[in-house]
Amino acid sequence: MRLSRYFLPTLKETPAEAQIVSHRYMLRAGMIRQASAGIYSWLPLGLRVLKRIEAIVRDEQDKAGCQELLMPTVQPAELWQESGRYEDYGREMLRIRDRHERDMLYGPTNEELITDIFRGAIQSYRDLPKLLYHIQWKFRDEVRPRFGVMRGREFLMKDSYSFDADFDGAKRAYNKMFVSYLRTFARLGLRAIPMEAETGPIGGNLSHEFIILADTGESEVFCHRDYVEHDVLAEDVDYDGDLEPVVRYWTSLYARTDDKHDQAAFEAEVPEDARVRRRGIEVGHIFYFGTKYSDPMGARVTTADGQDVPVHMGSYGIGVSRLVGAIIEASHDDAGIVWPEAVAPFDIGLINLKSGDAACDSACLDIYNQLQAAHQSVLYDDREERPGAKFANMDLIGLPWQVIVGPRGLQNHVVELKRRDTGERHELSVGSALAKLWAWKS
Amino acid sequence: MRLSRYFLPTLKETPAEAQIVSHRYMLRAGMIRQASAGIYSWLPLGLRVLKRIEAIVRDEQDKAGCQELLMPTVQPAELWQESGRYEDYGREMLRIRDRHERDMLYGPTNEELITDIFRGAIQSYRDLPKLLYHIQWKFRDEVRPRFGVMRGREFLMKDSYSFDADFDGAKRAYNKMFVSYLRTFARLGLRAIPMEAETGPIGGNLSHEFIILADTGESEVFCHRDYVEHDVLAEDVDYDGDLEPVVRYWTSLYARTDDKHDQAAFEAEVPEDARVRRRGIEVGHIFYFGTKYSDPMGARVTTADGQDVPVHMGSYGIGVSRLVGAIIEASHDDAGIVWPEAVAPFDIGLINLKSGDAACDSACLDIYNQLQAAHQSVLYDDREERPGAKFANMDLIGLPWQVIVGPRGLQNHVVELKRRDTGERHELSVGSALAKLWAWKS
Numbered sequence: 001m002r003l004s005r006y007f008l009p010t011l012k013e014t015p016a017e018a019q020i021v022s023h024r025y026m027l028r029a030g031m032i033r034q035a036s037a038g039i040y041s042w043l044p045l046g047l048r049v050l051k052r053i054e055a056i057v058r059d060e061q062d063k064a065g066c067q068e069l070l071m072p073t074v075q076p077a078e079l080w081q082e083s084g085r086y087e088d089y090g091r092e093m094l095r096i097r098d099r100h101e102r103d104m105l106y107g108p109t110n111e112e113l114i115t116d117i118f119r120g121a122i123q124s125y126r127d128l129p130k131l132l133y134h135i136q137w138k139f140r141d142e143v144r145p146r147f148g149v150m151r152g153r154e155f156l157m158k159d160s161y162s163f164d165a166d167f168d169g170a171k172r173a174y175n176k177m178f179v180s181y182l183r184t185f186a187r188l189g190l191r192a193i194p195m196e197a198e199t200g201p202i203g204g205n206l207s208h209e210f211i212i213l214a215d216t217g218e219s220e221v222f223c224h225r226d227y228v229e230h231d232v233l234a235e236d237v238d239y240d241g242d243l244e245p246v247v248r249y250w251t252s253l254y255a256r257t258d259d260k261h262d263q264a265a266f267e268a269e270v271p272e273d274a275r276v277r278r279r280g281i282e283v284g285h286i287f288y289f290g291t292k293y294s295d296p297m298g299a300r301v302t303t304a305d306g307q308d309v310p311v312h313m314g315s316y317g318i319g320v321s322r323l324v325g326a327i328i329e330a331s332h333d334d335a336g337i338v339w340p341e342a343v344a345p346f347d348i349g350l351i352n353l354k355s356g357d358a359a360c361d362s363a364c365l366d367i368y369n370q371l372q373a374a375h376q377s378v379l380y381d382d383r384e385e386r387p388g389a390k391f392a393n394m395d396l397i398g399l400p401w402q403v404i405v406g407p408r409g410l411q412n413h414v415v416e417l418k419r420r421d422t423g424e425r426h427e428l429s430v431g432s433a434l435a436k437l438w439a440w441k442s
Numbered sequence: 443m444r445l446s447r448y449f450l451p452t453l454k455e456t457p458a459e460a461q462i463v464s465h466r467y468m469l470r471a472g473m474i475r476q477a478s479a480g481i482y483s484w485l486p487l488g489l490r491v492l493k494r495i496e497a498i499v500r501d502e503q504d505k506a507g508c509q510e511l512l513m514p515t516v517q518p519a520e521l522w523q524e525s526g527r528y529e530d531y532g533r534e535m536l537r538i539r540d541r542h543e544r545d546m547l548y549g550p551t552n553e554e555l556i557t558d559i560f561r562g563a564i565q566s567y568r569d570l571p572k573l574l575y576h577i578q579w580k581f582r583d584e585v586r587p588r589f590g591v592m593r594g595r596e597f598l599m600k601d602s603y604s605f606d607a608d609f610d611g612a613k614r615a616y617n618k619m620f621v622s623y624l625r626t627f628a629r630l631g632l633r634a635i636p637m638e639a640e641t642g643p644i645g646g647n648l649s650h651e652f653i654i655l656a657d658t659g660e661s662e663v664f665c666h667r668d669y670v671e672h673d674v675l676a677e678d679v680d681y682d683g684d685l686e687p688v689v690r691y692w693t694s695l696y697a698r699t700d701d702k703h704d705q706a707a708f709e710a711e712v713p714e715d716a717r718v719r720r721r722g723i724e725v726g727h728i729f730y731f732g733t734k735y736s737d738p739m740g741a742r743v744t745t746a747d748g749q750d751v752p753v754h755m756g757s758y759g760i761g762v763s764r765l766v767g768a769i770i771e772a773s774h775d776d777a778g779i780v781w782p783e784a785v786a787p788f789d790i791g792l793i794n795l796k797s798g799d800a801a802c803d804s805a806c807l808d809i810y811n812q813l814q815a816a817h818q819s820v821l822y823d824d825r826e827e828r829p830g831a832k833f834a835n836m837d838l839i840g841l842p843w844q845v846i847v848g849p850r851g852l853q854n855h856v857v858e859l860k861r862r863d864t865g866e867r868h869e870l871s872v873g874s875a876l877a878k879l880w881a882w883k884s
Contacts, residue, residue, distance in 0.1 A: 007509050007572055009563035033559055036518040036546065041559055044509045044574075067449050067486045072596045073515060073579055074536075074548070076478040091541045094516075096548075098595075099533045099583045104478065106516070106538075106548075117475055117483055121451030130449055132486075137515055137579070141541045154514045 001346070003381045007044050009033075010393060020216045022328035023148030025337050029397050031324075038145025038153030045397065046324065048345035050156065053323050054135055056187050056342065057158050064180035064239050066131040066160050071113050073137055077103035079112040082297050089201060092140045094153075106139035109202065111293050111315055114161040118311065119299035125165040128301065128311070131173055133160035135320060149325045150281070151218070156321040162314045165303055167290070170312040174206065174288050175243040177316040181210050181284050182250070183237065188323065189340025190330060192283055193227045194250050198259040202315060204289025209257055209282045214329040217279030222266055223255035225274040257282075281326045288314040337398030338421050341441070346379040347371075348437070349399040353387045353406035363415070364405050367430060371403075374438075395420065401437060443788070445823045449486050451475075452835060462658045464770035465590030467779050471839050473766075480587025480595030487839065488766065490787035492598065495765050496577055498629050498784065499600050506622035506681050508573040508602050513555050515579055519545035521554040524739050531643060534582045536595075548581035551644065553735050553757055556603045560753065561741035567607040570743065570753070573615055575602035577762060591767045592723070593660070598763040604756045607745055609732070612754040616648065616730050617685040619758040623652050623726050624692070625679065630765065631782025632772060634725055635669045636692050640701040644757060646731025651699050651724045656771040659721030664708050665697035667716040699724075723768045730756040779840030780863050783883070788821040789813075790879070791841040795829045795848035805857070806847050809872060813845075816880075837862065843879060 010030045018024040026032045031046030042050055058068065074096065080086035094106040107113065114132060122130065135158045145153050162173030178194065185192035190212055197209035211221050213228065227250070237243070254269045256262070257280070266275060294300065294310035301311050319326075331338045339345070348371055352364040364380065371378045379399060381390050387406070394402055404416040414427040417436055428436060452472045460466040468474045473488030484492055500510065516538065522528035536548040549555065556574060564572065577600045587595050604615030620636065627634035632654055639651035653663050655670065669692070679685070696711045698704070699722070708717065736742065736752035743753050761768075773780045781787070790813055794806045806822065813820045821841060823832050829848070836844055846858040856869040859878055870878060 007511070007563070007574060030563075033562060035514050035555060035558075036516070036544075039514045039516055039518075041514060041555065042512040043559075044511050047510060047512050050512070068489060069449070069486050070484040070489050070492070072477050072481045072483060074478070074481055074581065074596055076481075094538065094540065096536065096538050098536065099585065102478075113477060113483065116477075117485075120475065121449070121472075132449060139516065143541065154516055 001377075001379050003379060004383050006379070009043065010396065018148065020147050020150070020329070021332055022150060022216075022325035025328055025332060025396065026148055026325065029337060032149065038142055038151070040149060040152060040154075045345050049324050049339070049343055050321060052343045052345075053188060053327075054156070054158075054320050057184055057318055057320060058135065060180050060184040060187065061133050061158065061160060064131070064176045066133045068134060069117075069132055070134045070136060071107070071110050071117075073106055073139070074104050075107045075113055077105055079116055079297075080105065083112050083115075083293050084296060085112070085201070092142065094139045094141045107136075108138055108140045109157075109315070109317070110134070110136075110159055111161070111202065111313075112297070115293045115297045115299045115313070118163055119294075119297060122163070123301060125301050125303050128163055128165050129169050129173060130163040131160060131176070132163075133158060133316075147325070149321045150329075152321065155319065158318040158320055160316040162316070164312045165301055165309070167312060170288055170290070170314055172243075174286065174314050175247045176239050177286050177314070178208065178247050178250070179237055179239070179243050181286065181316075181318070182246075184318065185210060185212075185283065187342055188327065189342055190283070190327065191228070193221075193223055193255055195221055195223060195255040195257050195280075196251075196260045197257045197285065199287055199289065202287045202289060203292045204287045204314075206288040208251075208286050210284035211257065211280035212283055212326055212330055213278045214281050214326070215279055216329050217281045219280060220258045220261070221256070221278060221280035222258075222261050223276050224253035224270050225276050226253055227255055228276055281329060282319070283323055283326050284316075284318045286314065286316040332398070335392070336396035339398045339400060341400050344398070344400050346377045346399050347401065348376055348378045349394045349397065349402045350378050350380040351390050351394055351402060351404045352380070352382050353390070353404065355382050355384050357407055359410050360405055360407055363410055363430065367403055367405065367415070367434075370434060401440070403433060403437075443819075443821055445821060446825050448821070451485065452838065460590065462589050462592070462771065463774055464592060464658075464767035467770055467774060467838065468590055468767065471779060474591065480584055480593070482591060482594060482596075487787050491766050491781070491785055492763060494785045494787075495630060495769075496598070496600075496762050499626055499760055499762060500577065502622050502626040502629065503575050503600065503602060506573070506618045508575045510576060511559075511574055512576045512578060513549070513552050513559075515549055515581070516546050517549045517555055519547055521558055521739075522547065525554050525557075525735050526738060527554070527643070534584065536581045536583045549578075550580055550582045551599075551757070551759070552576070552578075552601055553603070553644065553755075554739070557735045557739045557741050557755070560605055561736075561739060564605070565743060567743050567745050570605055570607050571611050571615060572605040573602060573618070574605075575600060575758075589660075589767070591763045592771075594763065597761065600760040600762055602758040604758070606754045607743055607751065609754060612730055612732070612756055614685075616728065616756050617689045618681050619728050619756070620650065620689050620692070621679055621681070621685050623728065623758075623760070624688075626760065627652060627654075627725065629784055630769065631784055632725070632769065633670070635663075635665055635697055637663055637665060637697040637699050637722075638693075638702045639699045639727065641729055641731065644729045644731060645734045646729045646756075648730040650693075650728050652726035653699065653722035654725055654768055654772055655720045656723050656768070657721055658771050659723045661722060662700045662703070663698070663720060663722035664700075664703050665718050666695035666712050667718050668695055669697055670718055723771060724761070725765055725768050726758075726760045728756065728758045774840070777834070778838035781840045781842060783842050786840070786842050788819045788841050789843065790818055790820045791836045791839065791844045792820050792822040793832050793836055793844060793846045794822070794824050795832070795846065797824050797826050799849055801852050802847055802849055805852055805872065809845055809847065809857070809876075812876060843882070845875060845879075
């Protein structure tokens, strides 16, 4: 993509309303634009990141045996009256009345609707287990939306739901999601630690939040240092095998959110030099809640021995749009964003230091074509701008690799290759620069 | 995907509420389930089709030089008050009041929001032309939602917006979208005819609807027979070249929706034996409306000669979720859906006529693996069901190709290969069946 044609309205000034770094950089880099408090438009650069994250989340859900469907954003109030949550949910639920005066709502989550779909389709244990998910916009009418996409009102969430005939089956589903979340976040370039958590308005008695440590995190978290240092499993997993050992490791040491924190237990269980007390950002939350919804809503199955029982359920959420902010919180410097390769909006930034100069234009076009032929996505800064502005802009956007082409370099038959994360730079011939780039990337 | 594990709640009975064939088949084939009047959940089979259509629409938008962004579903009322449409739009607009008593709405379309984004980002002709699009859920609170996804309340739309410094530029953008729509619908296996249309609540003075002819169409359309017979261009297009000849051809003969129909002109312009009067389904609608939004909302640019003018705009919509129904209306028989290859939820249906029989299971597994290795998506009916039920189910779902494996055939070392569209069948060895399948598909 040529930057001269791209819709990328970057800002030179830091917007006053942005209190945290991810919000500032997302606005400055032209990734998002506020439509209303806590509601954002995703501009082309931001949408590319959102889609890459979504694709990884989807891929890991599919690998874990989840099947994708898509529920609507607007739901009928009746279902929430059946479950008993219509009144309980409070003012965060965006209530809507349609033209026929029917009570509707913009879904903040989907336990009721998926339970309704299940009860209309499945009656027998023979059709279990089932793991279903969707990736859909949700709305929670936060009283004080802030921190950009980190605590917005309209947000993109992946939510999965498991259906099993008994607790043992439900625990296997919980384990699958637990492990797939470890893998998902690792692929996104994040270290997310599962921590015991409160269940809140979803309910249930078994729940973990997946937490990224970051100074700007919304709450305090407490855990054993081993979890901060332990490599999250990224290798392939056999989801039909026994996942309990992995889950047991990740639940054997102290790791709790502040709601669940118990200082006495922390001190008793964790040696002083292994106690980690940090701020954290929640990026995923999983729940086992048994028959909390299936019971009142009549989602029942016949078991192998002919009994009629409410189905055991769990739900499993990942904040897809929130992750864009969370990744920036975890990966940035003073100059801007430092994207992990897996989610970068483009693989490579190509800077032409003297657009209009025949040698620079020709060398850039040649590199641009070579990179695209190698299936790399390239953002090519072909604008007529000062070099300083181009460097600052490319660092702000945070693409992992930069290729910089200027007239002086070309006289010496070299271009500059730069890593965004370490700042490492090399002056090399075009051929050697590309060879080094492939070596770095592999 | 093994059908025994797939979440595919097909129905044996025809649902009473479904008045048209696409609605009936989508419910019976387990593609959708109603959440509330005019609001549907897309079950896994339906979502696969929706996503394939979305991907083709996106690809053709990208090829035409459109850049994707994503605007939110919930919009502030202020923007619609600025344009003057907040009161005009009437009761089809779903109005929402948030917890702070601010007036919001669920976007039925996005002219106001994109104009707001534009005016915050672009001030100069040098940054023009721009073509932006998004694919997002919309809501129109229809008084009588019906016909399933054909006239739902929550629906998925691709809407593009063009920005140019003058009419000539805007007309070039209009032509790009005109041609890209011809290509998009052709790739979807549809013959969609551009017809002069009223502009309705979007406004403007130049507008075409893209119409599929179908007996269940919502309105009457009138056109010259040449358009029904003329091949829509499917070859590649140079969008930077002159598209006027293509547009001129498609606008030179009589083709109008009923709102624009003029019987006297029809009879004067079209010889009697070339007059086509049919029912039609609208699948796309394009508008040039000049400065209708940029003027009141102050979206202005400086021109090359230093003038400050409101930007010229157009908008261009494709009903992505509606297309799922429209394709079924255009392509089905008494047994069920007949998917065009480009949008089929799976490429191939594999039927095991005797699940549990060692020879059948082994032959099916071998074929399943071979097809998957060749990057074909396969729905494998491995359930313990009667052959008749399996045949009926696979025909209902409408996958383009079926491979049928039974014990008697295997004794003669053959399987059956069937085309869904023509019903053509062949008994062949596995190797020959796959060879014939590749020949058909290429």
